[in-house]
Amino acid sequence: MNVVVIHSPGFYARRRFFENKASVVSGVFILLLTLAAIIAPLITPASYEEQKYLTDALAFPSETHWFGVDNVGRDLYSRILYGARVSLGIGVVSALFSVLVGVPLGAAAGFFGGVTDWIITRFVEIFSVIPPLLLAILAASLLGGGVLNIILISSLFGWVNVARLVRGQVMAVRSREFVQAARAMGANSQFILRRHLIPNSMSPIIVGFVLAIPQAMLLEASLSFLGVGINPPIPSWGQMIADGLYFMFFYWHLPLFPTLFLALTVLTTSIFGDGLRDAFDPTLKGK
Amino acid sequence: MLHSLLLPRVRLASLIVTFFVVSVVIFSLMHSVPGGPFDEDKMPLSAETKAKIMAQYGLDKPLVVQYLLYMGSVLKGDFGIPYQSPGETVVDLLARAWPPSFVLGGLGLLVGTPLGILLGIAAALRRNRPVDYIASAVSTLGITIPIYVFSLVLILVFGVWLQWLPTKGWGEDPVAWILPVTAYAVVPLATFARYTRSSFLDALNKPFVTVLLAKGLPYRSILFKHVLKNAAIPMVTIFFPIFIGITTGSIFVEQMFRVPGLGSYFVTSIARRDYPLEMALILLLTLMVGIAYILTDIAYFFLNPRTRVQGGEPK
Numbered sequence: 001m002n003v004v005v006i007h008s009p010g011f012y013a014r015r016r017f018f019e020n021k022a023s024v025v026s027g028v029f030i031l032l033l034t035l036a037a038i039i040a041p042l043i044t045p046a047s048y049e050e051q052k053y054l055t056d057a058l059a060f061p062s063e064t065h066w067f068g069v070d071n072v073g074r075d076l077y078s079r080i081l082y083g084a085r086v087s088l089g090i091g092v093v094s095a096l097f098s099v100l101v102g103v104p105l106g107a108a109a110g111f112f113g114g115v116t117d118w119i120i121t122r123f124v125e126i127f128s129v130i131p132p133l134l135l136a137i138l139a140a141s142l143l144g145g146g147v148l149n150i151i152l153i154s155s156l157f158g159w160v161n162v163a164r165l166v167r168g169q170v171m172a173v174r175s176r177e178f179v180q181a182a183r184a185m186g187a188n189s190q191f192i193l194r195r196h197l198i199p200n201s202m203s204p205i206i207v208g209f210v211l212a213i214p215q216a217m218l219l220e221a222s223l224s225f226l227g228v229g230i231n232p233p234i235p236s237w238g239q240m241i242a243d244g245l246y247f248m249f250f251y252w253h254l255p256l257f258p259t260l261f262l263a264l265t266v267l268t269t270s271i272f273g274d275g276l277r278d279a280f281d282p283t284l285k286g287k
Numbered sequence: 288m289l290h291s292l293l294l295p296r297v298r299l300a301s302l303i304v305t306f307f308v309v310s311v312v313i314f315s316l317m318h319s320v321p322g323g324p325f326d327e328d329k330m331p332l333s334a335e336t337k338a339k340i341m342a343q344y345g346l347d348k349p350l351v352v353q354y355l356l357y358m359g360s361v362l363k364g365d366f367g368i369p370y371q372s373p374g375e376t377v378v379d380l381l382a383r384a385w386p387p388s389f390v391l392g393g394l395g396l397l398v399g400t401p402l403g404i405l406l407g408i409a410a411a412l413r414r415n416r417p418v419d420y421i422a423s424a425v426s427t428l429g430i431t432i433p434i435y436v437f438s439l440v441l442i443l444v445f446g447v448w449l450q451w452l453p454t455k456g457w458g459e460d461p462v463a464w465i466l467p468v469t470a471y472a473v474v475p476l477a478t479f480a481r482y483t484r485s486s487f488l489d490a491l492n493k494p495f496v497t498v499l500l501a502k503g504l505p506y507r508s509i510l511f512k513h514v515l516k517n518a519a520i521p522m523v524t525i526f527f528p529i530f531i532g533i534t535t536g537s538i539f540v541e542q543m544f545r546v547p548g549l550g551s552y553f554v555t556s557i558a559r560r561d562y563p564l565e566m567a568l569i570l571l572l573t574l575m576v577g578i579a580y581i582l583t584d585i586a587y588f589f590l591n592p593r594t595r596v597q598g599g600e601p602k
Contacts, residue, residue, distance in 0.1 A: 131531045131576065134553075137538070138313070138569070141557040142320045218433055225435055225539070226554050241439065245543070252443055259439050263432050270431040 013203075016279040023275020026268035033265060037084035044078035049233040061253055068253040070243075076253065080261055083235040087217050087265060090151055094216035097155035099209050102162025107201070109163065110170030111193055120167075124160050132157040136219055140228040150229055154216040161215075162208035169201040203280035210273035214266045221262050237262040298584060302577040309573045310566070314354050317562055324370045324560040344370075357566070367563030371556065377567045381549070387457045388541070388548035391464060392533045395471020403476040404522075407483025411491065412510075422480050429477020434536040438470040438543040456544025467544045474532040482525050483518065490517040520591045527583040531576065 018024060036043065045064075046052045051073040053065070061068045067076035109120035136153050143149050173179060179196050187195070198205075221238030223229030230236035237258040244255030323346070325337050332340070341347050345356060360367065366377035375383075410422035445466060446454035453460075456467035490496075491514055499509045537550030545551075549568065556564040 131535050131572075133535045134538075134572065137554065138316075138557060141554065142316060214431065218431075222433060222435075222539070226542070228554070228558075241435070245439075248439070248443060249447055252447060255439055256443065259436050263436050266433075267428065267431050271427065274427075 013279045017275055020275045020278065023272050026271040026275070029264065029268045030272060033084055034088055036081055037088055040078070040081040040085060044075070044081055046075045046078045048074070048079050048082035048235045050074065050078075060251075067257040068251075070240075070254055071247060071251075076257055079235040079240065080237070080257055083237045083240060083258065084261070084265070086147070086230060086234060086236050087220065087262070090147065090154070090220045091213040091217040091269070094151050094154040094158055094219075095209050095212035097151065098158030098162050098212045098216075099205060101155065102159035102208065103166050103198070103201075103205055105159065106163035106166030107170050107193060107197060110167040111174060111189065111197060113171075117167075120163065124164055127157060127160040133219065133222060136223060137226060137228060140223045141226075145223065145229045145231050147230060147234070150220050150223060151216075153223075154219045157219070158212040158215055162205070162212060165204040165208045166201050169204045170197050173197055173200045207273060207277040207280060210276055211270070214269040214273070217262075217269070218266055221266075298581045302574075302581060305577060306570070306573055310358065310570060311354070313569050314357070314566060315350065317560070317565060318350055318353070322560060324562065326560075344368075361570070366567040369556070369564040370561045371559055371564065377563050380552075380564065381567060381571070384547060384549045384552060386548075387546045388537050388550060391456065391467045391540070391546065391548070392471055392537055394464065394468045396475050396529070396533060398468060399472030399475030400479055402472070403479025404483045406476070406480040408487055408515075410480065410484045411487035414488070419484075422484060426477040426481040426484075429473045430481065433539070434470055434473065434532075435539040435543055437473050438467070438540055441466045441470055442543065454544065456540070457546040457548075467540050467546060470540050470543075471533055471536060474536060475529050478525055478529050478532070479522070482522055486518040486521045487514065489521075490514045493517065520587070523587045523590055524583060526586075527579055530579045534572065534575070 041047070053069045053073045053075060056065070056069045056073065065075055065077065067080060070076055070079070105120050105123075109117040136157065139153050139156075140149065143153075174197065179192060182192055182196060220229055220236065221241075224236040224238030225242045227239070227242065230239060232239065240258035241255050241262070244251075244258065247254045323341075325332060325340050338347070345353060348356070357367070364378070366381075369375070369377050369380050372380060406422045406425065410419040413419055442454050445452045452466055453463045454466070456463055496509060496514065499513060500506070534550075537548060538553050539550075540546065541548045541551040542554075549571075552564060553568055555561075556568065
């Protein structure tokens, strides 16, 4: 007699995720970078603003300075690790805000339908027609940069995607039999939302959260690149790239390392998010 | 049928409404933030001279009056004088700045689009083979990594290390255009590669392909006559995001390659509080984005016969 072992959907999702080599490697990279960013003071020779190596200014990468020294005598390796704090921190906090705003709005739109849905969908539409980066540049240069403003600006554009994902999922689950059964037994809307619809929308919420992180990191880097993002001396990769441009014809290490770290971090976070989405919902693969 | 006639008009009406809403919001936002174009940090002027200049540009009037005067002259085609170069009008400056932006961005689109489509088709036909992996790596890189990072890599490799190409991306000699055009081309290349692959695969798995094969049509003509036609329809919709990508990208590319185009004025005119130039740039942009959106909509509508049937697209 054959014994068929039936596993939970989570088991299959986990297996699909670990079969995807690229997203596992990306996950490991993000984990290591996060760890390095957290313990940065312990593993760097200088703080991000200490001009400790003025006599070695513009030195090329070496054993003592892994990524070289910048034009005002700061160790680039230290600045890159502290820059990871800014980049990851802004990415995660903005993504959290996006979820906090996007989930209730998306769930309300999907669940109540009608006028509520119409109004929320119009808002989503407005935000998907306006080029977010342009409006962000305008907002950042008028309101001024700084960590808090950048987080607010990127959440303003980040919630849209989350709301759209959650709305779709809630609409799909709303008409399922167990929800109708709950309603027939007298459950009110609030109970159904809390007990059935939001738990069943966990996978799009998680995917929306993870994919909002690289978006926010990119926005921060782009604004800082243009000089309207994070204010010096707090290091940001985008700002370091822009500063390094003046020196690139000879001291190429100044723009190169922040560029590499920005590219790698955004790339791995996106691949990780895509991997999660494919694991939760294999039908979406490659879309 | 009514729908088909109504759609463009509704879109056009909403474009006009958007245009005015944007103008009010941006105008009041720009003026409400503390600081002004003739403050001490921008040019050292005595209080008297400053007041005189402010009066000359009408900046001493109430905001509502300023807006109405501005919109009145805009409707007559007069966009004012840019504070950062008072020797010309905003229209003159835009006329001088648009060619580099349009030539480089347009060439990027022209180079990237066919390459992306070909790569996508190759990936769909050789699924899970090396070509497919290369295509997916290229499209993931191109979609996630910002355009200034590519520009920097191009400058470092071809301009600084190999010294094959000039790093200033605009000039009489079209050789200078190669690097910025390559940077622009990444956006359509990556996006088209990804979407062509998925829409080509969708079309390949439709039952009509089996029917045509059973009928005895050669595979090649099925692919290029029938599958490509069906796959092309959803691809029209990604023109809009690509257009946005190139427009936004111009701000960065023009800074990286020191191109004197429209994008290069976008950030400086906000920073210098150059109200006339900034308003003109944003209104121009709103108009272009709106028109691109409407054109995408209309193209989709005419290419996809299903949207013209009552009841819409079958699910």
